[in-house]
Amino acid sequence: MTSTHDDERTDRRRGGLTMRDIAALAGVSSKSVSLVVNGLPGVGEQTRLRIQELIEQHGYTPRAQAQGLATGRAFLIAHVFNNPNPEYLMLMQQGLLDALEETGHALVSFPMQRDDPQFLDRLRSFVDRHRLDGVVFTSSVSEDRRIRPLMEDLGVPYVRVAAKALDTRPRSVVGGDRAAAGLAAEHLYALGHREIAMVAGPPSFLSARERQSGFLATLEGFGAALAPSLIKGGEYTFASGLAAGESLLGGPQPPTAVFAANDEMAVGVMQAAQRAGLRVPNDLTVVGFDDFSIATRVFPRLTTVRIPTREMGRLASLKLLQRAQGTSCAPGELIIRETSAPPRS
Amino acid sequence: MTSTHDDERTDRRRGGLTMRDIAALAGVSSKSVSLVVNGLPGVGEQTRLRIQELIEQHGYTPRAQAQGLATGRAFLIAHVFNNPNPEYLMLMQQGLLDALEETGHALVSFPMQRDDPQFLDRLRSFVDRHRLDGVVFTSSVSEDRRIRPLMEDLGVPYVRVAAKALDTRPRSVVGGDRAAAGLAAEHLYALGHREIAMVAGPPSFLSARERQSGFLATLEGFGAALAPSLIKGGEYTFASGLAAGESLLGGPQPPTAVFAANDEMAVGVMQAAQRAGLRVPNDLTVVGFDDFSIATRVFPRLTTVRIPTREMGRLASLKLLQRAQGTSCAPGELIIRETSAPPRS
DNA sequence: CCGAGTTGCGTAACCGGTTACTCCACTACT
């Protein structure tokens, strides 16, 4: 009871102090301290206050490993992704952390090569070893069919973030890329464009397929279906957008508007237009998808479709911790900037 | 649900199987299994092989929490950063993981607001709680003076990645921003520019101060010191680069070349030039710093200085695990593209 | 004033590894 500075000094000794130390100081058993730490009932008001004060005063923090070992939890969530746009990753990670912060969970990053033959094995032993509380899969690794059986075998909760529902609802957060791409189609049609082209993403990506079919279906709905020659395949990269743009603009029937399945490619198309001496948007309208920062770094600034990536990350964490029910679909939004205008008549 | 592998099925039962299970199967004590798992001597050849086979066969993985609890290690490294460029972060994270992969360590991301008053407390309780094996500080949080006393008090190894040595060598990996900025100065001078301007970063960032002083000192060395009016303050953002560019180009004495302390601002300057009807590089040479992807997304592509971010991350992990000695300075490199040319004479 | 039902708390056995200590068998040397 005669404590001021001397014992605080010894508290900082190697390894810190344990629950039993606190218990001894309070003159109770470690069980009572445990109950107080976890906010469980079964401790008298007096005792509780005394213990809380000691915990506060000595800066005691329970050790996650010991808690985990005893309870089977790990306070660890993994984020598994393969190497897409860094901005996507940061937003997603931020979102995941938004919901994890209060629960004391830590987020570990686990990048993967989708074509790595050891993909599954590495993941399995990682999850096994750390006994993770949950795993979030994003970007294109999330589409791997073998994830579900693996995770079910391991008995670890998981959530996939993707462009379209891949699992039952509680196991996925979907971005509604299809509907979002439809917004771009509406915009172009409403501006009066009829000679429209599209630069699609690689068909091995679900997001690319969704964006393409959403865009095409909406145009068809307006009775303005695209000629197949006006659909160019891209790789979601700047270079492929540039190439597609050159091919379209140098082709027999140059379009008045181009929708690219992501901003990188849209910027490539813009650059192809500029190199060909065309002015955007006067001679060519360009619309992208993602609304990453590059959209506002180019001149003129890119009209694009925004997917609420960070929000999707937040929803994914919430789902994983089973603290969110109901639908988890995050709708996209059209951001009109300066690369879209009516066609020259 | 009938499986041909009945025993594999029971192995996968809740919680998986433990070291003592393996020991029982092999007819030895758990100590021997432990020795085999850790590759330590003290086990006979026969026994070792038998145990290894059983481990393999049943897919046994030791549980990190239990190992950690017993040994005091956690197999966890934290990456503490505040919110700079996402591309920097991804490269850094990749680099950190490059060296961590083989050691079985996991990387947890811990983003911070540098001005968050609870910064230190959150970090302290996080490290305390998870008993991390080490912490890597990058971006501008790494410059906080209170980090060293905190980490020393906690007794946890740490490494700072910064533009300049902040601690003793084994505690920091330095990027040599000063020398790298000098490369830009040499380049501009060698091209023949004498009317040179600079857009600096915010002086609260060490990297900004280093880049500025490195650039200015080198020019001074050539006897071509900059007039103070040709040094504009920026915020490392696109918008601030744009503003600085407008101010410089609209000023009384427009420069023939501009060095910006990062690519974002350099692109802003380029855009200011384009809006003012100037052609890059014919009317204005622009050089950036970082070599992030935006440098090749603009037209013409940006001449810039590359800092080997990923490599610095790798070095940081190695240091942390005390598997690297010697100097850990990663020199920058000038990447000449299309935004630099001799001044029009 | 007595048994039943709380409430508060201590004891000890876990969780799944590691490791100091001990014992035993077997070789090697005087």
Next chain:
DNA sequence: AGTAGTGGAGTAACCGGTTACGCAACTCGG
């Protein structure tokens, strides 16, 4: 043959929490 030395293997006590179980004291209705 006796003994010191050596390597393989088991026992049990940790690491720092959680929790089933049990015991006392205290309340309360009849």
